[in-house]
Amino acid sequence: MAPVDPHSFSDPTQGTISHIEFRLEPDLAARRVRFQALYTLDRPVRGSLFLDARGLDIAAVEAEGAPAQWSIDREDPILGQRLHLRELQDVRRFSIDLMTSPDAAALQWLDPAQTAGGIHPFLYSQCQSCSARTLFPCQDTPGVRFTYEAELLTPDPLVAVMAAARVGQSRQGANTIYRFHMPQPIPSYLFAFAIGNLVFQSIGPRTGVYAEPEIVNQAAWEFAENEDKLRAAEGLFGPYLWDRYDLLIMPPAFPYGGMENPRLTFLNSAYVQGDRSGTWLVAHELAHAWTGNLVTNATWNDFWLNEGPTTYAESRITEVVEGVETAELGTAGRARRLLRAIERLGADSPMTCLKLSLAGKDPEESYSDVPYNKGLLFFRALEQAAGRPRFDAFLRDYIAALRFRSINSEQFLAFLEERLPDAARATDARRWIYEPGLVEGAADVPSSLRDEVFAVVEEYRHGHLPTAERVAGWTHVQQGVFLGLLLPSIPASDCAYFESLFGLRDTRDGDLFSRFCELAFRSSYRDVLPAYEAFFATVGRYAFHEPVFRALAGEAWSRPLARPLLERWRHRHHALTVAAIERILTQAGL
Ligand SMILES: [Zn+2]
Numbered sequence: 001m002a003p004v005d006p007h008s009f010s011d012p013t014q015g016t017i018s019h020i021e022f023r024l025e026p027d028l029a030a031r032r033v034r035f036q037a038l039y040t041l042d043r044p045v046r047g048s049l050f051l052d053a054r055g056l057d058i059a060a061v062e063a064e065g066a067p068a069q070w071s072i073d074r075e076d077p078i079l080g081q082r083l084h085l086r087e088l089q090d091v092r093r094f095s096i097d098l099m100t101s102p103d104a105a106a107l108q109w110l111d112p113a114q115t116a117g118g119i120h121p122f123l124y125s126q127c128q129s130c131s132a133r134t135l136f137p138c139q140d141t142p143g144v145r146f147t148y149e150a151e152l153l154t155p156d157p158l159v160a161v162m163a164a165a166r167v168g169q170s171r172q173g174a175n176t177i178y179r180f181h182m183p184q185p186i187p188s189y190l191f192a193f194a195i196g197n198l199v200f201q202s203i204g205p206r207t208g209v210y211a212e213p214e215i216v217n218q219a220a221w222e223f224a225e226n227e228d229k230l231r232a233a234e235g236l237f238g239p240y241l242w243d244r245y246d247l248l249i250m251p252p253a254f255p256y257g258g259m260e261n262p263r264l265t266f267l268n269s270a271y272v273q274g275d276r277s278g279t280w281l282v283a284h285e286l287a288h289a290w291t292g293n294l295v296t297n298a299t300w301n302d303f304w305l306n307e308g309p310t311t312y313a314e315s316r317i318t319e320v321v322e323g324v325e326t327a328e329l330g331t332a333g334r335a336r337r338l339l340r341a342i343e344r345l346g347a348d349s350p351m352t353c354l355k356l357s358l359a360g361k362d363p364e365e366s367y368s369d370v371p372y373n374k375g376l377l378f379f380r381a382l383e384q385a386a387g388r389p390r391f392d393a394f395l396r397d398y399i400a401a402l403r404f405r406s407i408n409s410e411q412f413l414a415f416l417e418e419r420l421p422d423a424a425r426a427t428d429a430r431r432w433i434y435e436p437g438l439v440e441g442a443a444d445v446p447s448s449l450r451d452e453v454f455a456v457v458e459e460y461r462h463g464h465l466p467t468a469e470r471v472a473g474w475t476h477v478q479q480g481v482f483l484g485l486l487l488p489s490i491p492a493s494d495c496a497y498f499e500s501l502f503g504l505r506d507t508r509d510g511d512l513f514s515r516f517c518e519l520a521f522r523s524s525y526r527d528v529l530p531a532y533e534a535f536f537a538t539v540g541r542y543a544f545h546e547p548v549f550r551a552l553a554g555e556a557w558s559r560p561l562a563r564p565l566l567e568r569w570r571h572r573h574h575a576l577t578v579a580a581i582e583r584i585l586t587q588a589g590l
Contacts, residue, residue: 005299006359007130009052009074009082010139015045017139018185022150026195028121031102031109035136037095044090052133052140054080055101061085063094078362080130083137096137106131108253108574114538115251116212116269117197120158122251124194124266126259126574129300129363132188143298143406145185152178154195161210161248163192163261184242184262185404187296192261194248206230206240210264211249215272219249222272222279225321229283232320236313237290238396241403245286253540255574257281260288260310270539273508277476280318280330287313290399298406300363304354304433305412308375309395312383315376325449326475331376332447333481338373339443345370347437354378354433355409364576365583377442378432382416385423394420409433453478457485465497476507480515488522495525505531514544521551521558529561537569542577549581553588563590 019040026033041049053072061068063085074082085094100107110122125135133140152160153175164182171177201220202208204227211219226245234240242263249269258281259266265285271278291309311334319327345351345368352370383391398415407415413433417424431439453474456466474482479502495516499505504516505528513535520528536545552562566581 005141005143007079007300007363008139008141009050009076009079010141010144011050012139012141012144014047014049015041015043016144017146018042019146020136020138020148022136022148023153024150024193025153026123026155028109028123028155031107033100033104033107033135034098035100036097037136039094039096041092041094044092045088046090047086047088049085049088049091049094051083051085051137052080052130053083053137054131054134055104056134056137057099057101058083058096058137059099060097061094063088063091068094078130078360080133098136100135103575104131104134105575106134110251110253114253114572115196116214120197122194122196124196124250124254125192126255126266126576127191128189128259130189132191135191138188140188141299142187142189142296145187145296145404145406147185148182148191150180150182150193152180152193152195154178157197158195159198159210160193160195161198161264162194163190163264165243165263182262186262186293187406190260190262190293192259192264192266194250194266196251198248200246203227204230206243207245207247209247209249211247211269215249215269218274219247219269219272222274222276223247223282225276225279226282226286228321229279229286229317232317233283233286233290233313235320236316236392236395237287237399240289241294242289245289247282252538253572253574255540255542255576257541257543258285260285260292262289262293268539268541270510270541270544275508277509278511280314280322283317283321284310284314287317294404295399295402296406298408298411300366301356301358302408302412303356303363304371304375305407305409307371308354309379311372311376312379315380325447326477328445328447329449329475329477329481331380332445332450333477333484334369334373334376335443335445336481336484337369338377338438341369341373342438349436352436352438364579367580374432374438377438378427378429380445381427381432381439381442382420382423382429385426386420390420391423449475449478450481453482453485457482460486465494466501468501471501476509476512480512483512483515483519486519490519490523492520492523492525495520495523496527499528510535510539510541510544514548518547518551521548521555524555524557526557533565533568536565537572540573540577542574542580545577546580546584549584553584553590559588559590562588
């Protein structure tokens with residue numbers, strides 16, 4: 001029996017959806033999509049079937065070809081609505097015809113001005129965590145998986161893509177119908193499509209990029225190493241089971257860095273930086289093809305099972321592709337960010353446990369560094385306790401045994417205690433998973449590149465500004481670690497010095513620029529404000545903006561500026577980004 005999910009009305013014991021045939025007709029002017037969905041259940045269902053829904057305009061529900069009885073009989077601010085299909089008589093197939101709402105949380109409708117080309121609109125879906133129910137009724141829990149086919153009616157000259165295999169296309173009036181097939185079963189949060197002015201460029205036997213024509217060449221160059229990363233990941237985890245690994249380069253308004261939609265990672269174009277320095281993110285999204293997409297967290301309480309092993313794998317792939325020192329610097333930086341997150345949340349906070357307890361809470365509101373970076377350090381501790389060869393064998397067994405399944409923390413722990421009992425004991429695995437805070441010493445990650453940075457910070461603290469020669473050859477990550485170590489504040493004139501030393505105002509590295517803005521605003525260095533506003537107006541990744549808005553809302557000089565800044569650009573951002581910033585402003589009393 002699938003575990004109970006506190007973020008879904010569904011009851012998988014009634015029967016589960018195993019396959020869906022979709023037809024999608026987007027209306028770009030009205031900002032609505034007509035969904036016609038024909039569902040197949042894993043067995044004949046008698047009586048009731050509960051599905052998750054939210055804000056859908058349902059025109060018809062049929063079961064085995066005849067009108068079905070249905071109602072929306074429960075509502076909840078976090079779960080949305082329960083669609084109750086009643087008095088089913090051994091039903092294997094049912095269909096629903098509906099229109100999405102113009103404010104469906106899963107859809108972002110971008111104006112041409114928000115795209116690289118500036119001429120055509122762009123539409124995409126983002127379902128994680130609980131937004132698939134704003135597109136079509138489903139058992140919207142990561143504990144239920146289904147395969148699907150889809151037809152997507154797309155107005156000329158736009159092109160449709162899905163996180164699925166494209167199997168054909170045909171013409172209908174001034175539209176193209178793109179056909180897709182998803183043969184690997186996915187949880188609902190990995191359903192994804194996009195429509196825009198897109199072209200494809202191949203970069204390897206199994207890899208390629210979809211992007212607007214204006215940036216496709218740049219993107220193909222930036223991510224030319226994806227095939228190497230794919231092979232490195234297979235070396236770690238075993239065969240890649242999703243056939244292709246393509247990227248869709250998203251307009252910068254995308255609220256994430258990347259989203260691991262299977263076969264087709266959605267990646268923020270802010271990471272097309274012209275120097276391949278942002279490609280670590282691909283290592284992360286690619287690793288999700290095993291941890292997250294293949295072995296999936298059963299509920300959002302177990303989110304660390306998606307992100308912890310993936311962040312660990314990211315560091316291992318980086319080690320193969322870019323060397324051990326770069327990987328260790330990344331891990332050291334993540335350990336430091338984790339310590340800061342724990343400090344902010346409070347070392348006793350249940351939010352610092354790996355296993356979360358999110359009943360009654362929106363999973364998006366509980367987003368933090370903990371599932372990623374505490375999960376990374378836990379896997380690192382397990383590797384050290386078991387020894388690398390045994391731990392790598394454990395990882396491959398874990399993936400092979402649990403692939404295409406959704407598991408919770410208890411199932412992970414049972415698997416670990418069975419296969420690596422000594423490492424589970426030596427690391428005190430239960431404490432890592434169920435207790436808040438961090439095991440003593442776990443964040444001590446040796447890194448020679450970080451030590452170089454430490455030395456320069458020490459010199460700076462003793463009154464010596466580093467010269468260009470002193471920091472020559474530093475990577476962006478080192479520059480970012482350096483700026484992070486100067487928090488909470490330095491003299492504003494020193495901000496100006498570092499801005500010019502590292503070329504920060506013109507950097508195309510959003511991680512680095514947002515790190516600098518956080519330090520600058522904490523240090524009352526106002527000159528960077530117009531550059532930050534231009535960045536905020538175009539780039540939607542909320543992880544860039546959260547620390548900066550926390551700084552703006554926390555300093556007397558900038559407090560009055562924070563809310564007006566959000567209000568000026570609210571319309572440009574995804575609801576997730578706006579909500580994340582709203583939470584910061586509200587907490588700060590703004
Ligand atoms: Zn991730």
